[in-house]
Amino acid sequence: MNTVIDSGIVEQHNAKAMANLEADYAALGGMLARRGKDIEQLTALAQTFAVALPSWGVGTGGTRFARFPGPGEPRNVFEKIDDCAVINQLTRATPLVSLHFPWDKPTDVAALREYADRYKLGFDSVNSNTFQDQLGQAHTYKYGSLTALSAESRAQAVQHNVECIELGRALGSKGLTVWVGDGANFPGQQNLRGALERYLDSMRGVYAALPDDWQVYIEHKLFEPAFYATTIADWGTSFACATELGPKAKCLVDLGHHAPNTNIEMIVARLAQFGKLGGFHFNDSKYGDDDLDSGSINPFQLFLIFNELADASARDGEAFKPSYMLDQSHNVTDPIESLMNSAVEVQRAFVQSALVDRAALAQYQQDNDVLQSAQALKHAFRTDVSPILAMARLRSGAPADPVGCYRASGYRAKQAELRPAKAGASSSGIV
Numbered sequence: 001m002n003t004v005i006d007s008g009i010v011e012q013h014n015a016k017a018m019a020n021l022e023a024d025y026a027a028l029g030g031m032l033a034r035r036g037k038d039i040e041q042l043t044a045l046a047q048t049f050a051v052a053l054p055s056w057g058v059g060t061g062g063t064r065f066a067r068f069p070g071p072g073e074p075r076n077v078f079e080k081i082d083d084c085a086v087i088n089q090l091t092r093a094t095p096l097v098s099l100h101f102p103w104d105k106p107t108d109v110a111a112l113r114e115y116a117d118r119y120k121l122g123f124d125s126v127n128s129n130t131f132q133d134q135l136g137q138a139h140t141y142k143y144g145s146l147t148a149l150s151a152e153s154r155a156q157a158v159q160h161n162v163e164c165i166e167l168g169r170a171l172g173s174k175g176l177t178v179w180v181g182d183g184a185n186f187p188g189q190q191n192l193r194g195a196l197e198r199y200l201d202s203m204r205g206v207y208a209a210l211p212d213d214w215q216v217y218i219e220h221k222l223f224e225p226a227f228y229a230t231t232i233a234d235w236g237t238s239f240a241c242a243t244e245l246g247p248k249a250k251c252l253v254d255l256g257h258h259a260p261n262t263n264i265e266m267i268v269a270r271l272a273q274f275g276k277l278g279g280f281h282f283n284d285s286k287y288g289d290d291d292l293d294s295g296s297i298n299p300f301q302l303f304l305i306f307n308e309l310a311d312a313s314a315r316d317g318e319a320f321k322p323s324y325m326l327d328q329s330h331n332v333t334d335p336i337e338s339l340m341n342s343a344v345e346v347q348r349a350f351v352q353s354a355l356v357d358r359a360a361l362a363q364y365q366q367d368n369d370v371l372q373s374a375q376a377l378k379h380a381f382r383t384d385v386s387p388i389l390a391m392a393r394l395r396s397g398a399p400a401d402p403v404g405c406y407r408a409s410g411y412r413a414k415q416a417e418l419r420p421a422k423a424g425a426s427s428s429g430i431v
């Protein structure tokens with residue numbers, strides 16, 4: 001398997017980190033043993049964790065006001081795969097890449113698949129884009145895409161999604177994520193029911209093109225760019241549409257796509273209960289769709305989401321397998337560092353959720369012992385599982401400290417030389 005960072009650098013890094021890590025791991029192991037938990041089992045569990053990388057996340061994003069390009073940004077999808085390979089090499093938690101079309105549409109699909117395969121990277125769900133017009137496009141999406149009143153715009157949007165499925169198929173992907181910004185900016189602009197009828201009609205065309213072993217993920221978002229009424233604004237609409245379309249349609253939860261203070265873990269529980277939880281776009285936010293690094297603002301919420309996922313897997317077993325993807329925009333950090341930290345933070349919540357004593361929690365709930373029920377969760381959340389995560393990485397051939405090792409490797413500086421900045425380089429990460 002090809003690696004981007006010289007494996008000698010990782011080994012050197014780990015040799016220095018080993019003594020401290022072993023001491024921390026032994027201390028945590030002893031503490032967990034007193035709680036009836038086997039640290040070895042938890043480390044093995046951590047090693048199974050995977051979250052897909054967004055191809056659009058490895059470039060510097062931007063806001064709707066400005067973009068400040070960073071040095072050594074990837075200039076094409078192959079270079080994006082190189083950066084994703086670095087992230088996976090240093091975390092061993094991101095073996096799949098989620099591509100966005102047409103932003104990252106390869107001219108030679110087979111060559112891209114082969115290129116990624118050399119790093120042992122595969123492709124997760126592909127994302128369609130009918131939220132902006134592309135150069136030379138015949139019909140505009142200014143007044144909507146899958147919901148547009150113009151039959152030509154709708155047909156073009158359906159066709160784009162069908163092409164995404166074909167591209168994804170050639171890459172070995174098994175899912176299509178559809179997010180549309182369609183909606184209205186003013187009351188009266190749109191017949192609300194009519195827009196959803198057109199959405200469903202268009203999505204039936206997309207659904208019909210899905211291979212048998214594929215799923216389509218419907219991603220909802222409260223607002224932006226439509227500021228009065230977004231057609232797929234909430235999980236209720238998403239659920240109704242997924243139900244209407246059929247078993248291959250599921251709902252995708254992007255953590256930043258809800259009103260502030262929404263109880264997202266409850267949405268997760270509801271969707272899981274009714275078999276419609278398709279997957280996630282992980283990120284964090286303070287105000288809206290901020291696309292900040294996972295776990296950077298509200299790590300307890302992330303933990304509570306994984307607590308519901310652990311409950312769903314305990315109930316449904318192997319059948320319960322939502323897709324995990326990151327969807328972030330990095331404006332002031334090195335995207336590789338942000339994505340590595342984010343993957344580790346999601347993995348952390350996953351491992352912490354395995355620390356919840358579910359039998360004890362069920363008994364506290366049964367006894368209406370409210371205080372201890374809450375403590376059962378807090379106890380797991382407060383446990384610092386960093387030594388487990390570091391040991392899991394080490395055993396999978398990754399460094400104990402991904403960011404430290406990445407910085408020592410000089411990868412970014414080298415890319416700055418190899419990938420000179422293009423004048424006026426534009427971002428794909430505008431939303």
Ligand code: LRH
Nearest residue numbers: 127179219254289327431
């Ligand atoms: C919309 C969204 C969606 C897009 C991505 C770039 O806000 O979350 O997933 O595809 O951003």
Ligand code: MN
Nearest residue numbers: 219254281327
């Ligand atoms: Mn998203």
Ligand code: MN
Nearest residue numbers: 254256289431
């Ligand atoms: Mn978003």
